[in-house]
Amino acid sequence: MSTIDPAAFRRFEHEGWQEIASRYHSGFAAVTTQSVSALLDAAQVRPGLRVLDVACGPGYVTAAAASRGAHAVGIDFSSEMIEEARGRYPGLEFREGDAEKLSFGDSEFGAVVSNFGMLHLGRPEIAIQEAHRVLRPGGRIAFTVWDTPDKALGFGIMISAIQRLGDLNVPIPPGPPFFRFSDPEECKRVLVAAGFGGPAVTHVPQVWQLESADALFDVMYHGSVRNAALLRAQKPEVLDKIRAEIRAGVDQHRNELPMPAVLATAQKEN
Ligand SMILES: C[S@@+](CC[C@H](N)C(=O)[O-])C[C@H]1O[C@@H](n2cnc3c(N)ncnc32)[C@H](O)[C@@H]1O
Numbered sequence: 644m645s646t647i648d649p650a651a652f653r654r655f656e657h658e659g660w661q662e663i664a665s666r667y668h669s670g671f672a673a674v675t676t677q678s679v680s681a682l683l684d685a686a687q688v689r690p691g692l693r694v695l696d697v698a699c700g701p702g703y704v705t706a707a708a709a710s711r712g713a714h715a716v717g718i719d720f721s722s723e724m725i726e727e728a729r730g731r732y733p734g735l736e737f738r739e740g741d742a743e744k745l746s747f748g749d750s751e752f753g754a755v756v757s758n759f760g761m762l763h764l765g766r767p768e769i770a771i772q773e774a775h776r777v778l779r780p781g782g783r784i785a786f787t788v789w790d791t792p793d794k795a796l797g798f799g800i801m802i803s804a805i806q807r808l809g810d811l812n813v814p815i816p817p818g819p820p821f822f823r824f825s826d827p828e829e830c831k832r833v834l835v836a837a838g839f840g841g842p843a844v845t846h847v848p849q850v851w852q853l854e855s856a857d858a859l860f861d862v863m864y865h866g867s868v869r870n871a872a873l874l875r876a877q878k879p880e881v882l883d884k885i886r887a888e889i890r891a892g893v894d895q896h897r898n899e900l901p902m903p904a905v906l907a908t909a910q911k912e913n
Contacts, residue, residue, distance in 0.1 A: 670861075688756070718737070765818055771837040772837045789904060805885055835909075839911060844908075849903055852898065
C-alpha cells in the first residue's frame with residue numbers, strides 16, 4: 644500500500660480544482676445540489692445562524708443557507724472556485740481558505756457544513772477538528788460524501804470498467820480512500836474522536852439524469868480531479884474500450900443513475 648503524503652495530495656487536488664472550476668457546474672451540480680436541503684436540515688440551519696460552508700465550490704450551499712436567512716460564508720482553497728462562486732452569487736461572502744486550517748476564531752459559527760468536500764481532503768480528521776474549534780457549543784456539523792460505488796452507480800460503472808479493462812493502480816498522488824466516509828461507522832468514529840457528540844448518519848437518495856450515455860465519461864474526464872487523473876493515466880488504446888464500456892453501462896440505466904449520498908451530522912457538546 645502506498646503511503647499518503649498529504650502535502651503532495653493537496654497540491655494535486657489544488658491544481659486539479661483550479662483547472663476545472665468553470666466546468667464543475669455543468670458536470671456535477673445537477674447531482675450535488677440534490678443533497679443541499681438535507682444537509683442544511685441536518686445542521687439545523689435557520690434564520691440568523693452563522694454558517695460556514697467548507698469546500699464551497701461554486702457556492703450552492705452558501706446560497707441556500709443565505710436564502711434560509713442564515714449569515715453564511717463559503718470558503719474554498721481554489722481561487723478559481725471562489726471566482727465562480729462570487730460570479731454566481733454576488734453579494735454573498737466567499738473567501739479563499741483551507742478546510743484544514745480555518746482562518747476563523749474559536750466558537751464563531753452555529754453550523755459548519757460541507758457538501759462533498761471531505762473526500763477531497765488529505766487530512767479530513769484535521770478539517771473535522773477545525774470545524775469543532777470554530778463551532779460554538781451546541782453548534783452542529785454536517786457533511787455529505789458519495790455512497791459506495793455499488794450504490795452510487797456513476798462511480799461503480801466507471802471503476803468496474805477500469806478494473807476490467809485497464810489499471811486502477813496508476814501513479815497518481817495517493818490520498819485517503821475516496822469512499823472512506825461512505826461507511827457510517829467511520830464517519831461516527833472520526834466525529835467522536837474530534838470531540839463531537841450524538842453522531843448520526845443517514846442516506847440521501849439522488850438520481851443523476853445524464854444528457855447522453857457518453858456524458859458520464861465526459862464529466863469524469865473533464866470535470867473531476869482524482870477520477871480524471873485515473874482515466875487520463877490509462878493507455879490510450881485501453882481508454883477507448885473503457886469509454887465504450889462506461890457508455891454501455893449508462894445506457895443500460897437509460898442515462899439515469901442512482902447517486903445516493905451519505906450524510907453525517909453531530910453536535911459540539913457544551
Ligand atoms: C466536489 S467539490 C464540492 C463543491 C460544492 N460543495 C458542491 O456542493 O458541489 C469539492 C471542493 O472542495 C474544494 N477543496 C478541496 N480541498 C480543499 C481544502 N483543503 N480546503 C478547501 N477547499 C478544498 C475544491 O476546490 C472543490 O471546490
